[in-house]
Amino acid sequence: MSAAEPAELRVEGLRFETGGRTVLHGVDLTARPGETIGLAGPNGSGKTTLLRCVYGTLRPTAGRILLDGADAASLGVKARARRVAVVPQDATGTLGLTVREVVAMGRSPHKRFWEQDGPEDARRVDGALRTVGAEEFAGRRFEELSGGERQRALLARALVQDPGLLALDEPTNHLDIRYQLEMLGLVRGLPATGLLVLHDLNLAASFCDRLYLLAEGRVVASGPPWEVLTVEMLDAVYGVRTRIGVHPTTGAPSIVYLP
Ligand SMILES: Nc1ncnc2c1ncn2[C@@H]1O[C@H](COP(=O)(O)OP(=O)(O)O)[C@@H](O)[C@H]1O
Numbered sequence: 001m002s003a004a005e006p007a008e009l010r011v012e013g014l015r016f017e018t019g020g021r022t023v024l025h026g027v028d029l030t031a032r033p034g035e036t037i038g039l040a041g042p043n044g045s046g047k048t049t050l051l052r053c054v055y056g057t058l059r060p061t062a063g064r065i066l067l068d069g070a071d072a073a074s075l076g077v078k079a080r081a082r083r084v085a086v087v088p089q090d091a092t093g094t095l096g097l098t099v100r101e102v103v104a105m106g107r108s109p110h111k112r113f114w115e116q117d118g119p120e121d122a123r124r125v126d127g128a129l130r131t132v133g134a135e136e137f138a139g140r141r142f143e144e145l146s147g148g149e150r151q152r153a154l155l156a157r158a159l160v161q162d163p164g165l166l167a168l169d170e171p172t173n174h175l176d177i178r179y180q181l182e183m184l185g186l187v188r189g190l191p192a193t194g195l196l197v198l199h200d201l202n203l204a205a206s207f208c209d210r211l212y213l214l215a216e217g218r219v220v221a222s223g224p225p226w227e228v229l230t231v232e233m234l235d236a237v238y239g240v241r242t243r244i245g246v247h248p249t250t251g252a253p254s255i256v257y258l259p
Pocket residue numbers: 018019021023041042043044045046047048049050
């Protein structure tokens with residue numbers, strides 16, 4: 001795997017309004033190069049919107065996204081795609097393509113528009129398919145895959161993009177527990193900064209350096225897992241009762257949900 005330099009991300013005063021509603025009310029978030037940052041919060045709290053602003057499919061109403069200190073709004077689509085890759089919840093632009101073709105799309109930001117895939121591209125695509133365990137369905141149509149197979153294919157596409165920042169929106173959603181652990185371990189081990197939306201707070205606690213907890217479009221807590229995942233905070237944000245212990249091997253917070 002060729003190494004990209006991990007990116008620094010700074011989100012400053014990010015506001016997003018749509019249809020007369022304010023979805024994000026001035027969000028600040030930073031990810032230092034190489035950090036794995038978890039984003040959690042109830043349904044509708046603005047996590048996907050924040051991610052879309054970061055990877056550029058939504059334009060903020062106010063505030064700035066800085067990549068390595070440069071305003072991301074001033075980067076062209078291709079330049080941004082050389083630095084930021086995304087594993088979205090729902091992929092578009094994949095109709096009729098095979099898994100291999102979808103994964104190969106990840107190479108395009110690094111090529112000129114007339115450039116054909118070369119042996120190096122093919123080698124990278126093969127390697128990524130192997131890494132995510134997708135070789136046996138590489139020839140199938142992407143839209144015929146199960147949710148978990150799609151998610152792995154989209155991760156492979158992001159891997160061959162050599163991003164400095166990898167943004168993932170609920171990447172473990174459709175995965176069985178083995179692939180959940182594999183995917184998060186893989187993302188954590190990449191030479192890239194990670195920004196992950198995760199619903200499973202125990203996985204977030206184990207795999208992320210720092211967490212941001214969103215509620216109603218605002219950051220209500222941020223910091224290392226032990227500072228963010230408290231009984232009081234989980235009650236306030238999710239309205240659930242919990243007991244929080246120590247994970248026996250990782251030392252991370254380990255949450256048990258109470259009836
Ligand atoms: N394009 C849009 N138009 C109108 N409302 C939107 C749009 N996108 C998101 N929203 C609303 O913004 C809120 C946050 O959505 P989202 O970012 O998808 O939340 P999350 O990913 O945390 O579940 C929701 O109430 C959602 O209905």
